[in-house]
Amino acid sequence: MRILSLITQSLLVALFAVDMGCQSNKSDHKNKPLTDYVNPLLGTATLWEPEDLGYKRTWKQRTWGAEVFPGSSVPNAMVQLSPVTQFRSGAGYQYEDSVIYGFSHTCKGHWNLQHLPILPVTGKITATDYRSGFSHDNEAARPGYYQVQLDRYHVNAELTSTLRCAFHKYTFRKEDEKSVLVNVKRSNNHVREWNIQKAGEHAFSGMQDGEGRIFYYAISNYPVDSIEQVKEDQDEVALVHFVDSKGAKPLELKIGFSFVSIENAKMNLEAEMEQKSFAQVQSEADSTWQNLLSKINVEGGTEREKGLFYSCLYRSFLWPALRSDVNHEYTDERGEVVNKGFNKYTDPSFWDDYRNKLILLGMLSPDVATDVLKSIIDKGEKTGGYMPTFFHGDHASTFVAGSYLRGLKDFDLNRAYKLLLNNAFVPGRGGRRYLDEYLERGWIAEKDTVNVPTWDEYKGAVTKTVEYAYDDYAIALIAKALGDEEHYQTLMERSDNYKKVFDPSTGFWRGRIEDGSWIEDFDPYYPYFQYMYREANAWNALFFAPHDPEGMIELYPSKQAVEDKLDSLFSEPWRGYEVHNMTGFIGNYCHGNQPGHSIPYTYYFIDKQEKAQVMLDSIMNHFYDMGADKLAYSGMDDAGEMSAWYVFNSIGLYTYSPADPEYLVTVPLFDKVTFNLQGKPFTIVKEGEGEKITSITYGDDTLDGYFITHQQLQEGKELVVNTK
Numbered sequence: 270m271r272i273l274s275l276i277t278q279s280l281l282v283a284l285f286a287v288d289m290g291c292q293s294n295k296s297d298h299k300n301k302p303l304t305d306y307v308n309p310l311l312g313t314a315t316l317w318e319p320e321d322l323g324y325k326r327t328w329k330q331r332t333w334g335a336e337v338f339p340g341s342s343v344p345n346a347m348v349q350l351s352p353v354t355q356f357r358s359g360a361g362y363q364y365e366d367s368v369i370y371g372f373s374h375t376c377k378g379h380w381n382l383q384h385l386p387i388l389p390v391t392g393k394i395t396a397t398d399y400r401s402g403f404s405h406d407n408e409a410a411r412p413g414y415y416q417v418q419l420d421r422y423h424v425n426a427e428l429t430s431t432l433r434c435a436f437h438k439y440t441f442r443k444e445d446e447k448s449v450l451v452n453v454k455r456s457n458n459h460v461r462e463w464n465i466q467k468a469g470e471h472a473f474s475g476m477q478d479g480e481g482r483i484f485y486y487a488i489s490n491y492p493v494d495s496i497e498q499v500k501e502d503q504d505e506v507a508l509v510h511f512v513d514s515k516g517a518k519p520l521e522l523k524i525g526f527s528f529v530s531i532e533n534a535k536m537n538l539e540a541e542m543e544q545k546s547f548a549q550v551q552s553e554a555d556s557t558w559q560n561l562l563s564k565i566n567v568e569g570g571t572e573r574e575k576g577l578f579y580s581c582l583y584r585s586f587l588w589p590a591l592r593s594d595v596n597h598e599y600t601d602e603r604g605e606v607v608n609k610g611f612n613k614y615t616d617p618s619f620w621d622d623y624r625n626k627l628i629l630l631g632m633l634s635p636d637v638a639t640d641v642l643k644s645i646i647d648k649g650e651k652t653g654g655y656m657p658t659f660f661h662g663d664h665a666s667t668f669v670a671g672s673y674l675r676g677l678k679d680f681d682l683n684r685a686y687k688l689l690l691n692n693a694f695v696p697g698r699g700g701r702r703y704l705d706e707y708l709e710r711g712w713i714a715e716k717d718t719v720n721v722p723t724w725d726e727y728k729g730a731v732t733k734t735v736e737y738a739y740d741d742y743a744i745a746l747i748a749k750a751l752g753d754e755e756h757y758q759t760l761m762e763r764s765d766n767y768k769k770v771f772d773p774s775t776g777f778w779r780g781r782i783e784d785g786s787w788i789e790d791f792d793p794y795y796p797y798f799q800y801m802y803r804e805a806n807a808w809n810a811l812f813f814a815p816h817d818p819e820g821m822i823e824l825y826p827s828k829q830a831v832e833d834k835l836d837s838l839f840s841e842p843w844r845g846y847e848v849h850n851m852t853g854f855i856g857n858y859c860h861g862n863q864p865g866h867s868i869p870y871t872y873y874f875i876d877k878q879e880k881a882q883v884m885l886d887s888i889m890n891h892f893y894d895m896g897a898d899k900l901a902y903s904g905m906d907d908a909g910e911m912s913a914w915y916v917f918n919s920i921g922l923y924t925y926s927p928a929d930p931e932y933l934v935t936v937p938l939f940d941k942v943t944f945n946l947q948g949k950p951f952t953i954v955k956e957g958e959g960e961k962i963t964s965i966t967y968g969d970d971t972l973d974g975y976f977i978t979h980q981q982l983q984e985g986k987e988l989v990v991n992t993k
Contacts, residue, residue: 303562304555306579309410311893312337312912314364314900316852321895321903323843323854333849335902335911336360336378337584340415341430343557345614345637347591348526349376350428350435352417353386357457364900368400369419371452372428374435374526375483377588378906379618384483386452389424389439389520390508396501399450412583413554429551432591433537437522438547447491447514449522451507453477465507467493473509474531481592482600486535487524488543521547529606533594540595561586564633565920569940569955577893578919578938584912585626586634589614589641602651609647612640616648616657620803621863621907623664628924629913631672635947638672642680649688655699656688661729661803662736663692663701666743667928674746674930675979676947686751689744693760703728707737711766715780719790721800723848731770731778732803732864735813738766742816743928767814771824776834777807794844796851802864804850808838808857809865815926818874828875835871839884853892853903855884860892861904866914870925870933873975879961882936885918886960889938920944921953921990922977930979934965934972936992949985957992964991 312335319325322332336359340351353373354366360378371386390399400421407418415428423445427438441447453463458479465475473493474486491511499506514520525538542550562579570578593599593613601607614637617627631638645665649656656665669685691697696704703713715730745760772779772787780788780801793807802810811834814821825831839856853861858868869888872881892903893915906912917923921937942953957963965972968986977988 302555302559303566303579304412304558306576307412307558307562307583308576308580308900309337309339309412309415309583310364310900311335311577311580312584312900312902312906313339313360313362314896314898316896316901316903318896321901322852323859324845324847327847328849330849331358331363332852333359333905334363335904335906336380337902337906338362338376338378339410340372340376341413341428341435341554342376342587343413343430343432343554344561344586344634345589345591346430346587347433347528348374348430348435349382349587349590350374350430350437351376351415353383356383356455359905361457364405364898367402367404369403369417370400370455371450372426372437373456374485374524375481375590377590377615377618377908379908381457381480383455383457384479384481384526385477385485386455387437387522388450388452389419389422389426389437389441390448390450391422391424391441391445394450394499394506394508396499396504396506399506411555412558414551427547429547429554431541431550431554433526433534433594434542435522435524435526436542436547436550437524438519439521440519443517444515447511447520449509449520451475451509453507454505456480465496467496468531469493474534476531481528484527484529484531484534485524486531486538487522488538489523490518490521527594528592528600529594529598533596533598537595558583561633564945565916566943567920567939567941568943570938573894574919574938577889577915581893581912581915581919584906585629585909585916588622588908589617589644592644602648609643611643612637613647614641614644616645616659617641617665617668618908618910619657619659619664619668620661621659621910622913623667624863624866624910624914624927625917625924626909626913627668628671628675628927629916631675631677632944632946635677639677639679642669642672642677642685646681646684646688650684653697653699654688654691654695655697656685656692658692658699658701661799662733663740664736664743665689666692666740666747670743670746670928671924671930673750674928676983682747682751686744686747686753689747690756693741693744701733701737701740703730703733704737707734707766710769711763712769712781713737714783715788715801717782717788721790721797723796723846724798725800726798727800729799729801729803731780731801731810732805734770735767735778735810738764739814739816739928741766746928764816765820767817768820768824773824775807776825776830778810778813779807794841794846794857796846796848798850804862805859805864806857808841809859809862809868811838811865812868812871813864815867816928818871818925822871822874831871831875832877832880835868835875835880838868850904853895855887858884859904860888861902863907863910866910867925870923873933878975879959882960882962885935886938889915889918921955921988925976931976932979932982934962934975934977934988934990936960936962936990944982946982946985949983951982951985951988953988953990955990955992959992961993962990963993965989966991 338351371388375382401419527533599613713730742764748757922932
């Protein structure tokens with residue numbers, strides 16, 4: 270019996286065991302609000318146990334979790350109002366913590382932001398001693414709402430928010446005088462400058478400069494008495510005291526924010542929140558999320574699966590974040606206040622979410638996706654003429670191509686294309702790193718050395734080479750759309766460059782040194798942060814050529830050789846390497862980091878689709894509610910990529926090549942999915958309970974193969990996935 274047959278059987282046994290335990294929970298609950306399925310605490314816990322991590326912990330440092338926040342936000346908002354349990358952690362909140370330092374107002378989940386933490390306090394505090402204990406027994410979270418009891422101060426804190434404003438509601442004991450601590454010098458970034466001042470009988474305002482100069486204007490239902498500066502060594506906080514604040518009436522703070530000015534922060538507050546009650550703002554936030562979540566309605570499946578699905582869908586729409594005001598003013602990269610008539614957003618996390626999340630954004634929130642496109646064009650033109658990159662790679666190209674070819678046309682494609690050509694052809698600061706090497710020979714050389722520690726930083730040359738080849742393909746699609754035949758031909762030729770780092774003697778993509786020879790100190794099991802591979806080992810760098818799967822398969826002697834390689838990936842055990850950003854393993858496949866996320870689909874191209882589905886089912890079943898509290902992901906959510914992966918696969922579609930306007934059909938978790946695609950719904954129906962797809966029909970037609978185009982889905986027909 271072949272090795273994966275054994276693996277498949279064991280995975281199916283585990284999968285069926287969990288599913289059978291949930292069968293009694295099957296129910297459609299058509300009248301239940303979809304926001305009730307969302308758990309914002311999902312992803313906030315950390316993995317600790319060896320069976321979850323894939324190795325035994327020896328380091329004192331905490332392994333990375335999903336790094337998500339549980340607080341209040343509406344989709345793609347400027348404000349993310351959430352508790353801070355420790356500074357310099359990914360999202361500021363870790364479920365295992367037991368204290369809260371304040372409630373901050375911006376969050377991404379990448380160890381940055383956390384602007385202006387605020388905490389309700391009573392009695393004597395110092396600049397270093399103010400945090401409060403709390404218990405998860407007295408904590409609640411839902412979309413657009415967060416609540417927790419602060420034990421030290423006997424305060425029940427409730428939070429809700431709009432796009433640009435935060436609403437704090439603090440219920441004190443009636444005998445306590447009410448104050449709020451404004452942590453003017455703390456965030457997850459170095460705070461370079463700040464100020465705070467009284468701004469009226471019921472108001473205070475100020476600014477904090479730490480990864481973005483944010484301005485705020487706050488009004489209180491109690492008159493502001495004074496603002497006291499409390500200092501201790503290098504620490505300093507501001508205490509806002511209120512007049513006649515004893516009594517049962519809760520303290521309410523409404524705070525407007527802006528990255529332009531205090532005046533604009535006040536304007537945002539007046540436009541979005543000033544005349545509204547806490548209950549009204551909370552209800553509107555819930556309705557906003559309900560409207561978004563209802564664009565994909567699922568039927569069948571278990572309550573657990575629905576909870577995971579809608580929680581992941583929710584997580585997919587928290588980043589990029591808004592940076593312009595209600596009048597469309599924003600501060601651009603030159604520090605100038607401008608108004609271009611669109612909503613300015615932060616850069617996407619391109620290395621993470623180009624794979625799926627940005628496509629999902631365009632499918633459900635096309636106006637937001639279009640404004641994100643306009644934002645990166647504006648930034649690129651003002652920062653050296655390159656389209657923005659993020660962390661590693663150059664994947665704005667995929668976002669632009671994939672969005673335009675799916676019908677998002679309300680942006681200037683020619684301006685975007687000019688920037689992308691600079692990224693692809695003009696070496697320079699702000700564009701592709703090591704582009705001169707790539708242009709010269711079609712691949713990037715790595716340093717010839719030995720015994721490289723996991724965390725050392727080098728070029729990540731293999732990963733960059735194969736990803737640049739895919740980016741070249743994405744730009745070629747734009748060239749073709751614009752009729753630029755010369756660049757189209759050149760870029761298509763370059764899209765084959767991924768083959769230049771394939772080593773046929775090992776069957777792996779492998780680093781080369783300057784003279785073209787292979788790196789000798791090569792262990793495919795050893796993980797690197799950025800030597801040859803970015804956050805991966807050689808196993809998790811396999812089979813990345815989403816634009817050319819057939820050509821990739823042909824690098825091997827046969828389809829059988831590819832199948833054997835895949836079988837080994839999912840069966841060769843992880844060798845116990847302890848790496849903070851690699852957790853959640855099936856064999857050597859790591860779902861806790863993005864580089865390998867497209868690998869399971871390789872089975873499709875060697876006529877073994879059912880093997881891919883066994884892996885996809887196992888991943889969805891095991892890696893999204895892990896740990897003792899069932900609140901941990903297998904790895905970082907990375908601005909929604911991990912969540913969007915689940916969303917797509919659970920409904921039976923995946924963006925295997927996101928630059929192409931098509932989707933790979935998989936077996937959905939749910940019996941029926943209704944997807945409202947830009948106003949016109951299509952449906953996905955699962956027939957049968959097996960992993961093997963026997964046929965796929967769309968309307969009256971049978972699909973030839975496993976891909977369906979975006980244009981077909983826009984026709985609003987029924988996609989039937991027949992399985993056995």
